[in-house]
Amino acid sequence: MIKADVIEEVRGVVGLAIDDADQDLKKKINQELHQHPETGYQEVFAHDTITQFLEDRGFAVKRGTYGLATSFEAETGNSGRLVVICAEYDALPQIGHACGHNLIATSSIAAFLGTAEALKKSGAAGRLRILGTPAEEGGGGKVKLIEAGAFKDGVAAAIMAHPMPAHQISGPNAAESYDGLAGLKMIASHKFRAEFRGKTAHAAGEPWNGVNALDAAVAAYSSVGLLRQQIQPDERVHAVIEVGGTVPNVITDYTRMNWNVRSPTIARADELLARVKACIEGAATATGCELNYIVAPTYANLTANKALCEAYASEMERIGDKILLRNDKAVTASTDMGNVSYVIPSFHGAFAIPAPPNTSLHNPGFTAAASTDEAHERALRCAKGMAILAVRVLLDEEFASEAAHDFEHRHEW
Incomplete structure (x- = not known):
């Protein structure tokens, strides 16, 4: 288990790294992707923009990976457990980023930057990879990446999160409001x-x-x-x-x-x-x-990993966010991250962003909501929680084993 003083130091490193990148992430990733929406397997602008962003920060980036022209990956570290942070960036026809994948890319890149800096400062073993996963909106990009071997390299966990309208995250007490959801389930x-x-x-x-x-x-x-x-x-x-x-x-x-x-x-x-x-x-x-x-590729139901979800929820609560641990009733939507959750221990949480009443995903109103300063701020808060989660998997043997056990024995939690 990571010592309390070590994890507290890691929190400081992660927070500073993400805060330092805030404005660049907003202008060069979030806003650029939102203003240039591209549908599945056509995300040329997003692919080039993100890979250039990472290269400008000193990362060696592989472009067009695993036989997909708009997939990419960058990795840091050369030994130890491997954590993969998944990034989505495709949009919907006509209504653009009405699923908020510009925010997913932003939060995933921020989490990668924060984790990479923490791993570097720690000097510990561990490998961290960011993987560009195109065509989530019906194209099954992650299914093709699984088939091509993108998750076969001894991956200890895959991590990402999705924006949702704040009014759609509710627990047993409908009057309670939440800032996010850890154990998101989909069909x-x-x-x-x-x-x-x-x-x-x-x-x-x-x-x-x-x-x-x-x-x-x-x-x-x-x-x-x-x-x-x-x-x-x-x-x-x-x-x-x-x-x-x-x-x-x-x-x-x-x-x-x-x-x-x-x-x-x-x-x-x-x-x-x-x-x-x-x-x-x-x-x-x-x-x-x-x-x-x-x-087309079939999307498996998205399952939640108990250890990863509890750790993320606890971490987010430390920075003042109220997180619903899991939704007992699955959201009637689907994602190819569900397929990943059947292959390796996976975290696919949700972070709440302000949206007008009666506005849901895949609605033009959510396209507008995904471009706001408040949504960007929520994405970066989520990124800090995901980064600490990634660090714990990389550096804490006991925690990594617990996540693996939950994957193997409590898949339907």
């Missing part, structure tokens, strides 16, 4: 596209010679709409028609739908997926269309 999600292929014909002159792919898409959408009456309250199914045809006087011969099928666990998500596919396949049969699935 599993199957993601796929369904293509329907029919046959074109003149819609007025000879409609009987056509096979209408738009009818198939509409029938699939309607059938799943009816299915929703018989699914569990904590399950979700949603879709959009990405390609729906061209002009009304031509029978549509091709449509494409984009689907999410979500449930609290992978096992339940698999069962729900089978029911949804029965609706889709029934629509293809009814209309005479050919059906093809394009499958």
Whole structure:
């Protein structure tokens, strides 16, 4: 266990390092990313901006890592346990950083800088890596990074945190307000596209010679709409028609739908997926269309690590933040960090930022909230807690073993 005087000294080093970088992080990372939103696997500006920022601070950065053009990594230390701090930076189409990934990048980079300085000053063994993880918004960047070996290098813990509207973090007593959440839980999600292929014909002159792919898409959408009456309250199914045809006087011969099928666990998500596919396949049969699935990476449900969550909550409370230890009921949203939480001990907390009432993630109102000075301040406060958490994993053998034990034996905490 780290001695009290040592951890107190570490807190000072971490706090000073992050405070010193505050304005640079705000201007060169947070604001720049917010003003230049990019969707998954297209985050060229974000990739170049972040890697240049790290290189300017003396870190050797690898660009385009693990076969992904917009992934990167930088590492410090050359022996001992390895902690990975994950950074996200992709945005949503049309509504920009409505999930606040500009703040995730800011907090993760700040945590990396603070931990790196503490590790350097301590002179102790330990390896710290920041990993750029593109395309969290549906592209499954972390799933691809797992498959490419990014988390196979004896990683003791992966750490990151996500912004949330303050009014959406609530405990058993709804009247209580919290500054953050340690054990954030999210549900599993199957993601796929369904293509329907029919046959074109003149819609007025000879409609009987056509096979209408738009009818198939509409029938699939309607059938799943009816299915929703018989699914569990904590399950979700949603879709959009990405390609729906061209002009009304031509029978549509091709449509494409984009689907999410979500449930609290992978096992339940698999069962729900089978029911949804029965609706889709029934629509293809009814209309005479050919059906093809394009499958995207599945997101596992995000699990919480007890040791890591308790340590983070305790640390944040030292600096005056009230942290909800965990949400017993999973948030009905999904993240590819869930897949990481099944591979290694993981921390994926949440920090509260001010947002207007009735404003949630993936809402233009949250895009605006993610650009405020208050949100930036909250991101850096969270970064200090994550940095101390990383230091404890690196330097405290007993604590690292406890986190590993919780991962192996209490995965569903």
